[in-house]
Amino acid sequence: MERLAILVDVQNVYYTSRQAFGRHFDYNALWARFAAGREVVVANAYAIDRGDARQRQFQAILRGIGFNVKLKPFIQRRDGSAKGDWDVGITLDAMEAGPRVDHLVLVSGDGDFDLLVTRLRERLGVTVTVVGVASLTADALVRAASDFVPIEGALLL
Secondary structure (H helix, E strand, O other): OOEEEEEEEHHHHHHHHHHHHOOOEOHHHHHHHHHOOOEEEEEEEEEEEOOOHHHHHHHHHHHHHOOEEEEEEOEEOOOOOEEOOOHHHHHHHHHHHHHHOOEEEEEOOOHHHHHHHHHHHHHHOOEEEEEEOHHHOOHHHHHHOOEEEEOOHHHEO
16 A cells, blocks of 8 residues: 655645635545545644634644644744744655655645655655646746646635
8 A cells, every 4th residue: 555645835725726716725635635545654734823713623624634733833023024934844744754655745836845855756766746736836846746736626615
């Protein structure tokens, strides 16, 4: 049985799906598409914690699907900008999962992950599927992946 890791950059998928389609991403559809017939070794959803009730409800839904929800606090800077980035955490978890899985699904369009995807494929022999909004996913990330699945149709609510 193929061993699988699913890593979801929640902020990225939320904002890109909303920008491109005005719709939400369907986490149940993602799980059904990739987890069926595979052993899910790691399934992490990386999010920013603003502490509101609606967000806690969403996190509970993700846990119910099978995701481990990893949270970072929302940081508001003095200049009004905000910070909430999981790139390093996702990268570390992907590299730790790499030796234990055959296939890794990365749900993000962030081009910063192209080197990670290349390393997983070339050094660890992991098949890496990138899932992202086609028009908002970095070309370098698509090129680095074993395959690319666009967020559209059945992956949207």
